[in-house]
Amino acid sequence: MRLLAFCFVVLLSACHSLPKNNHVPNAINDRTLTRPDPHSMANFEDVVITHLSLELKTDFDDKELKGQVIIQYKKLKPETEYMVLDTRDLKIRRVSAADSNQSLSWKLASSQPPLGSALQIKLPENSAPIKIDYQSRPQATGLQWLTPLQTATGKHPFLFSQSQAIHARSWIPLQDTPAVRFTYQAQIEVPKGLRAVMSAKNSPELNPEGVYSFDMPQPIPSYLMAIAVGDLAYKKISEHVAIFAEQPFLEPAAYEFAKTEDMIEATEELYGDYQWGDYDLLVLPPSFPFGGMENPRLSFITPTVIAGDRSLDSLIAHELAHSWSGNLVTNARWCDLWLNEGFTSYIEARITEKVHGQERMIMEAALNLQGLQKEMADLPEAEQRLSTCEVELDSEDVFSGVAYDKGRFFLEWMEKQVGRAEFDAFLNQYFADFAFQSITSSQFLTYLQDNLISKYPQKLPLETVKEWIYGPGLPDVLYVPVTDRFEVINDRISAWQTGRLRLDEIKTEDWTTQEWLHFLRALPESLDQKTMQALDRAFHFSESQNSEIAHDWLLLSIQNRYQPAYDRLIRYLNSIGRMKLIVPLYEAMMKTDDLQQLGKRIYAKARPGYHPLAQQAVDPVVNYSESGH
Template sequence: MRPSSLILPLAIALVLGTAGCSESTTAPAAPATATSEASMSTSRSHDESSYAQPEKVVITDLALDLDLDFDARQISGTATYTLDWKRDDANELVLDTRELDIRKVEAIGADGSAAELAYTLAPADKVFGSKLTITAMSQPAKVRITYATAPTASGLQWLEPGMTEGGKLPFMFSQSQAIHGRSWIPLQDTPGVRFTYSATVRSRPDVMVLMSADNAPDAVRDGEYSFTMPQPIPSYLLAIAAGDLVFQPVSPRSGIWAEPSMVGKAAKEFEDTEKMIVATEKLYGEYRWGRYDMLVLPPSFPFGGMENPRLTFATPTVITGDKSLVSLIAHELAHSWSGNLVTNSSWKDIWLNEGFTSYVQSRIVEAVYGKEMADMERMIDQAGLKEELADTPEAQQLLALAPLGELDPDEALSSVAYDKGAWFLQFLEQRFGREVFDAFLRGWFDSHAFGSTDTDTFVAYLNAELVSKNPHAVSAAELDAWINQPGIPSTAPKAISRNFAIVDSARIAVQGSGELPNREVTRHWVTQEWVHFISGLGDTQEVELLAKLDKAYGLTGTSNGEIAMRWYPLAIRSGYDAAVPQAQAFIEKVGRRKLIMPIYAELVKTQAGLEAARTSFERARAGYHPITTASVEAMLAQAKPAN
């Protein structure tokens, strides 16, 4: 999952703690209630964010039989687990739940017979939900749970027809990362447990249902759908969506699912997906998931993308018409090797997912769109990371985080995991050479495929496969500085962009003379260049200069979210009030947190702005995802306007 190509300001990050792409400045707390007896273990693989006890029993397969009720905003049905009991004395199956109505628990015999089992559902913890303990003295091979979700499930969003692109049919989609999967299925909700799954899903017959599984491009809407995921995945990669969805191919093994009015635009924007897949296969080996399809969600989707296997969820805000933001697809595709194939076993090692993926993303962009595009994006990421680290507590600047304890794992997912992690791998590439490092990374993916791992395991593999064979390339102290120390080491390779040097010259001229750059200079600028231009204008600018820029380049009212999230805050801070109505219109239409939270953050600094923010939130609330709603509510509650 990729939340941002440029780091969110720290003040915004503080209120994003209820979602998987959030950032935090709070040091990890003491051990939480969501720990099993294994919490005393020194292994980094232990996941303190789950009640599960995988040292006793693990789920190896999940079979779902579900009904979708759009009117009730509810999923109900059964989940049947195939279990692998690890200890002879184990007599309990412990699962994670959040707001689930558990109606029955049964042991399923080899002949299909069912016998009810005793269970207890603990009081809800505000972060981890309720521990479900099932007493299973006979260690049954299968257990079935009958349950229903709550309309307020944190991992599901239900949209009325009017909140969709087409406006005709309702829409529903899930977001399971980091620990929201437990809000729509009882689970061992930890990335350390992987399982295969199948599902039968019934819905109203006029909507198409999709899952992170084998979606058939020629599937017919008939109200009942079947899915299979033969590769073992962790719980956060479980995904479901339903709505007015049609398919358009972009290659024999890849295509777009979207609403009818969006599918053509998305297919054109993402037409290079097959090139990306081929480029990644050349670097890191076979794509092992069969198809790679993409689902373009309504604008309310709170993130840029989510790497659900076989079916990436993507925001429509990256469809700009010039392919300048398709690195998001490169990122989610890269997860097919780093994250989905080789997964962090706990959220304190999230850099093993996101840092590796951000590195691979950059290599894909370079292979398909050229080194200059990759350099511009690396430069944006590196500059943003440095800016964020200036206000981030040292404990949160490490790649290998301390145990998270009571901290919501959503809050552990910061730009450190993405951009410091990628920078570290770029450092290793530089020291060992690209050819050697490519072979090493491919070996890492191959040798750990379909498994979950931790930082200690990676360091041991790095030492055995690279460092021991090239002992003078990198020192132990340098590795420690990257993994276990705060900040960015002085040895970090700096990205340099030729195009950004031209942008800098144009901006300096504008700020010095007020004269706009020649249109021949700006005519071919892509999103990254405009982002760099606006970001370099400082905290505020003269209203006259902003008005001149706006008239020349149409920045107010832009449909490009990356530009909007930078232009509107600058305009609001500078007192350029002409931009405020369009800023409000933007945050009322789009629910992607990365794009709207910087705008809310500037609005709430004044009394008039706070009122505008409240008005816009009330208009938009019904269409926001629960994760976005919680973030905006927190910001509005904490607002202290200056006047």
């Protein structure tokens, strides 16, 4: 028996030295109940990534990124022998020590949707960096590969990433949690004539050989890893800001986002220096599933906000605000998303007020509150809390208006309670004290108690603060935004409905997008065909090129079976993939018996052009399946 045991130990040791997927002690599944981040399988409490060096080649034919990553790390516990990384649908070819090229033993666990497969690696004895040769798969959830026909120019393919929340693991093996921050460098090879850009320092020069180098010296979490490759033009528009976009979008974007430099200056006056160097904007193809993504140094922006009148550039204010709240100080877990998005929505409002005036800021706040109250009516109480760490939610489910708008109204309440000057001073110190760190709600609450509540215990009762963070719904102390402009619109709608005013007598020449949205949302949900026709004839809603106004009109048209708008509905859903705009339209059609087949037909045609995240959101709405549609 001793001999057999000895042979087993020898055999096990030999297995550890094999250069391919070998049997190593399985510490992966044992960690399921003890992970500090439920959305990551990485053992970052034992060993933490400090720097990545990427070398990748884009293969548009196979729809794969191929190459290697070198991982530098720091042991937090000296006795740690293994590093566990997050992966999803990656093909791991080889794992080795970067200094000697000696193979390391590793194990790729079976997939645990939606988390993916944990990659467990035996650490080199000399703590040398780890090199992983790998490639992504065509089904990578964090990448979208577009054919030339899906782009604005129709000439070249396009690639872009969307790593938030837990999709970086589908194109890089890493510790995919916002609790871990690292610096990175990269070399990306692309087809000649195309340009690569990343969430790093980007060169204005087009490299004729198709090889681009990047450096991100500030530590970022994995969800801010970003890449895009395409036929991208470049235009510098101010000291800090340049536009990267396909040629048809370049000049419209340069005009639309011309106030970005003003926004940077305004935010620096409020919350201190911008710490990221350049602030460039990448205008993506319309299939981008979000309004924007705050990738540092290069925010990704949907073309659906190019309205021609700068009326939707609050999105730019939001993504810029993340340079302080989110990118600089980050939620350590997705269940505390409000620490990113609530703070950012508050700062967005402050930027909008400073650049566009208080009236526009209040109108946007009123619209956001309307949307939040409507959304909360359909959410279970557990999901109405700012901090949702006490319940088990998918990482995508935390991205609701609660984190954004309830978080914003909470901060606004504190501002009004203690005064703007005092609250701004608190936020400045908060950003300085936690710069380039990731924190939790409990850490924030302790900091708030020590630095603000202790000064104003009567104005900021601890129980009320906890009600905001941990309680459902909206507290009674909420400051409700009210604007005279919306009251005027309400009066005009009432006068029209009672026959005291004709539609052509409503003066709309100076209306902003925000006023049009309120007008549409203040109309009765049920309207007859004659009334819908009159509204369309008077205001040309069915042909509106403003994506937000068109969305609200099309929603109203679905609810009231207004067929003259269906052609526009079909074009709309086939031309954009922004989830905020398309998902409610599919949901409305599927709630209507006589429009369900129309919704399914539209989706079957539009789906191939949607991002995987948009497909994931709409598939269950229309009961889509690959086999039966």
